[in-house]
Amino acid sequence: xxxxxxxxxxxxxxxxxxxxxxxxxxxxxxxxxxxxxxxxxxxxxxxxxxxxxxxxxxxxxxxxxxxxxxxxxxxxxxxxxxxxxxxxxxxxxxxxxxxxxxxxxxxxxxxxxxxxxxxxxxxxxxxxxxxxxxxxxxxxxxxxxxxxxxxxxxxxxxxxxxxxxxxxxxxxxxxxxxxxxxxxxxxxxxxxxxxxxxxxxxxxxxxxxxxxxxxxxxxxxxxxxxxxxxxxxxxxxxxxxxxxxxxxxxxxxx
Numbered sequence: 088x089x090x091x092x093x094x095x096x097x098x099x100x101x102x103x104x105x106x107x108x109x110x111x112x113x114x115x116x117x118x119x120x121x122x123x124x125x126x127x128x129x130x131x132x133x134x135x136x137x138x139x140x141x142x143x144x145x146x147x148x149x150x151x152x153x154x155x156x157x158x159x160x161x162x163x164x165x166x167x168x169x170x171x172x173x174x175x176x177x178x179x180x181x182x183x184x185x186x187x188x189x190x191x192x193x194x195x196x197x198x199x200x201x202x203x204x205x206x207x208x209x210x211x212x213x214x215x216x217x218x219x220x221x222x223x224x225x226x227x228x229x230x231x232x233x234x235x236x237x238x239x240x241x242x243x244x245x246x247x248x249x250x251x252x253x254x255x256x257x258x259x260x261x262x263x264x265x266x267x268x269x270x271x272x273x274x275x276x277x278x279x280x281x282x283x284x285x286x287x288x289x290x291x292x293x294x295x296x297x298x299x300x301x302x303x304x305x306x307x308x309x310x311x312x313x314x315x316x317x318x319x320x321x322x323x324x325x326x327x328x329x330x331x332x333x334x335x336x337x338x339x340x341x
Contacts, residue, residue, distance in 0.1 A: 122235070122237075122238040122248070122310065122314045123236070123237045123238060124237065124238040124310065125237060126237060126238075126239060130238065130239060130240040130306070130310075131240075131306050133240040133241070133242060134240050134305070134306045134309065136242065137240065137242070137243065137245055138299055138305065140243060141288075141295075141299060145284075145285065145288050146288065146292075146296075148285050148288075149285045149286070149288035149289035149292065150289065150292075152282070152285045152286060152289055153286070153289035153290075153292075161286050161289075161290075163207040163208075164279065164282055164283055164286060165283050165286055165287075166199070166203070166206050166207055166208065166209050167205060167206040167207055167279055168279050168280045168282070168283035169206070169219060169283075170196065170199050170200060170203070170205075170206025171206070171264050171276055171279070171280060172221070172264075172280075173192050173195060173196040173199075173219075174196060174262070174263035174264055175223070175258060175261065175262045175263065175264070176192050176220065176221055176222040176223070177189050177192045177193055177196070177263075178261050178262075178263060179222040179223055179224055179226060179227045179258075179261075180192060180220070180222055182224075182227045182230075183222070183226065183227050183230045184230075185222075188220050188222070191217055191220055192220050194211070194215070194217055195211040195212075195215075195217040195219070195220075198210055198211040198215055198217070199211045223251075223254055223255075223258055224253075224254035224255075224257040224258045224261065225248075225250055225251035225253075225254025225255070226254070226320070226321060227254070228250050228253065228254055229250065229321045233250050234250065235248040235249070235250045235251070235317075235318075236248050236249025236250050237249050238310060238314065239252055240306075240309075240310075241255075245309070245313075246309050246310060246312075246313035246314075247313075248314075248317070251317070264276055298312065
């Protein structure tokens with residue numbers, strides 16, 4: 088679950104250039120451990136807001152979703168939503184100079200969009216050995232040498248950094264799905280991705296609940312889990328598999 092909020096393409100090239108120009112303001116040196124968090128009071132207030140939204144809306148909706156829909160249907164929804172994100176990953180693969188990854192993702196998208204019945208099934212992984220190779224513009228910025236910047240908690244989207252926040256915004260503009268699909272089709276695609284967010288909330292209910300509602304300090308716990316996992320994804324800090332923290336692993340399991 089690399090992204091929490093669904094992508095929406097606006098198609099404004101000049102705005103994209105403005106975003107890229109503003110990146111020079113988030114080149115602060117990366118801090119170890121808990122990250123560079125000078126906005127902690129504001130971030131904590133946003134964290135409280137996000138917890139309130141989760142408690143009042145997202146968690147109850149996920150419980151209804153998981154109870155009403157059988158697992159095969161939920162899996163199909165997740166597969167289609169994941170397939171819709173592959174074209175964006177291909178664009179970022181190319182921007183990072185990862186030609187082989189772009190090729191694998193292209194074949195994965197074509198196979199699942201056809202043999203997989205619009206992505207409902209995943210024959211690319213099960214029959215062709217092409218597992219998901221996710222990427223985003225935050226990773227692209229990392230490859231280009233942009234530092235992670237300050238830690239920030241975004242409204243509804245949750246934990247992030249300055250670099251990843253800009254990355255999310257740029258991903259809105261370079262998402263090929265939003266450029267190809269028009270009107271009702273694009274709206275349906277976005278709705279499906281939003282439904283998948285609810286599905287992920289149900290899938291990881293116990294772990295998310297333990298972090299948000301059972302931790303002594305849910306803000307610090309969320310920040311630590313996000314930063315450690317994100318840095319590991321990007322190959323930072325010299326972490327090994329044993330040192331990485333899986334954000335979906337129960338932190339209280341023995």
